[in-house]
Amino acid sequence: MSDIPAPFALLAELTHRCPLSCPYCSNPLEMVRGAQELPTEIWADVFAQAASLGVLQLHLSGGEPAARRDLPELVAAARAAGLYVNLITSGIGLTPARLDALEAAGLDHVQLSLQGVNAQSADKIGGYKGGFERKMSVAGLIAERGLALTINAVMHRTNLDDLPRMIEMARELGARRIEIACVQFYGWALKNRAALQPSRAQVDQAKAIVAAARADPAERLVIDFVPPDYYADYPKACMGGGWGSTGLNIAPDGTVLPCHAAQTMTHLQFPNVQTMPLREIWYGSAAFNAYRGDDWMPEPCRSCPRKAVDHGGCRCQALALTGDAAATDPVCRKSPDRAKVDALLAEGESATEAEWTYRMSPV
Amino acid sequence: MSVPVLPRGVRLHDDRVRNCKVLLGPERALILDESGTAILSAVDGARSIEQIAADLAQRYSAPLEAVRPDVTNFLADLAKRRLVDLV
Numbered sequence: 001m002s003d004i005p006a007p008f009a010l011l012a013e014l015t016h017r018c019p020l021s022c023p024y025c026s027n028p029l030e031m032v033r034g035a036q037e038l039p040t041e042i043w044a045d046v047f048a049q050a051a052s053l054g055v056l057q058l059h060l061s062g063g064e065p066a067a068r069r070d071l072p073e074l075v076a077a078a079r080a081a082g083l084y085v086n087l088i089t090s091g092i093g094l095t096p097a098r099l100d101a102l103e104a105a106g107l108d109h110v111q112l113s114l115q116g117v118n119a120q121s122a123d124k125i126g127g128y129k130g131g132f133e134r135k136m137s138v139a140g141l142i143a144e145r146g147l148a149l150t151i152n153a154v155m156h157r158t159n160l161d162d163l164p165r166m167i168e169m170a171r172e173l174g175a176r177r178i179e180i181a182c183v184q185f186y187g188w189a190l191k192n193r194a195a196l197q198p199s200r201a202q203v204d205q206a207k208a209i210v211a212a213a214r215a216d217p218a219e220r221l222v223i224d225f226v227p228p229d230y231y232a233d234y235p236k237a238c239m240g241g242g243w244g245s246t247g248l249n250i251a252p253d254g255t256v257l258p259c260h261a262a263q264t265m266t267h268l269q270f271p272n273v274q275t276m277p278l279r280e281i282w283y284g285s286a287a288f289n290a291y292r293g294d295d296w297m298p299e300p301c302r303s304c305p306r307k308a309v310d311h312g313g314c315r316c317q318a319l320a321l322t323g324d325a326a327a328t329d330p331v332c333r334k335s336p337d338r339a340k341v342d343a344l345l346a347e348g349e350s351a352t353e354a355e356w357t358y359r360m361s362p363v
Numbered sequence: 364m365s366v367p368v369l370p371r372g373v374r375l376h377d378d379r380v381r382n383c384k385v386l387l388g389p390e391r392a393l394i395l396d397e398s399g400t401a402i403l404s405a406v407d408g409a410r411s412i413e414q415i416a417a418d419l420a421q422r423y424s425a426p427l428e429a430v431r432p433d434v435t436n437f438l439a440d441l442a443k444r445r446l447v448d449l450v
Contacts, residue, residue, distance in 0.1 A: 054381065222444060
């Protein structure tokens with residue numbers, strides 16, 4: 001039919017409501033209110049549509065997905081559709097009874113976020129007193145049940161030095177995998193960039209720690225590491241394989257986006273699952289076709305051999321830093337806008353402690 | 364005699380859109396070729412690597428000496444990525 005590949009993954013933001021207020025939240029600045037969230041039956045239908053489109057992995061995210069009372073029903077519907085179901089959670093709201101219900105519904109995997117290695121650090125970042133203690137208890141409940149667990153550690157200037165302890169904690173909590181994700185600057189994180197941006201020395205140290213752990217034959221933990229891209233010479237690939245190539249994101253109100261950060265692209269009209277079939281959105285919508293292939297690319301991307309690797313880099317970052325979503329990602333050394341990133345880095349190196357703005361939860 | 368087993372959070376999936384078997388795990392989806400499919404379909408938590416290799420050698424009328432290293436290396440690689448446990 002076309003050379004557009006079928007998508008592998010769907011990130012379903014079930015709600016934007018969340019008890020935590022992390023200042024780097026990946027939700028958009030303008031959040032969806034509870035009353036606008038899709039009901040259970042529409043989500044269930046969307047999961048079935050996604051599976052028939054070729055999606056294999058479903059990531060149930062938020063906000064805090066456990067804020068949805070119908071979470072076990074949603075998991076059951078996704079499993080019935082044939083999807084691998086991953087729950088991305090802060091852990092807050094996961095009681096023993098709810099975990100039992102999720103396990104019975106067929107939940108495949110839990111990704112539990114940790115904001116820090118102790119209550120003082122974690123609860124300050126999450127803006128939620130008692131959160132760390134609750135997370136430790138939820139991790140215990142997950143381990144008791146033998147559910148597959150990944151620790152999701154979001155790292156930035158104020159906690160990157162705690163990385164060795166974070167890796168150790170993932171082992172202690174019985175995780176098989178840790179995802180160490182340095183904050184990428186979009187939305188809330190971009191607003192708080194001055195307070196969150198790690199120094200080059202911190203990043204180099206973190207890379208060395210990860211490399212040493214991976215090289216250790218006794219290390220049983222799978223370690224995925226996402227470095228902060230501002231320090232890189234070349235941009236990260238848009239969505240791994242390019243815009244509209246591997247995955248899609250659905251916001252709590254049913255808006256379908258090629259990436260969770262794409263809400264900033266106000267020049268595009270993102271379709272909604274309530275008014276268009278997912279297949280048509282994926283293959284036919286203007287928004288999903290906007291940056292496919294390379295016809296849209298400017299120089300230096302268009303004639304660059306790396307275009308097959310990074311697809312021009314991140315569209316959302318190009319928009320955020322240059323004002324033009326079709327520009328070369330300014331992280332790239334070949335970008336005419338690289339000076340903008342270097343200026344931000346220089347500012348970060350000289351910055352003193354900055355205050356951050358907490359994310360707010362919609363009602 | 365190590366016995367391969369798929370841990371919780373990892374399962375073999377029949378992908379009817381791409382017409383193949385896929386090994387699904389945390390943030391991983393491995394599209395399997397014919398040989399990978401045959402090996403993982405034989406992983407039942409009871410048979411050892413040696414038994415699986417012998418079964419496959421018989422089924423495909425291939426010499427055990429040729430099949431054994433393929434089965435061993437494939438499962439060892441997945442074990443390293445924690446998509447298979449060797450117990």
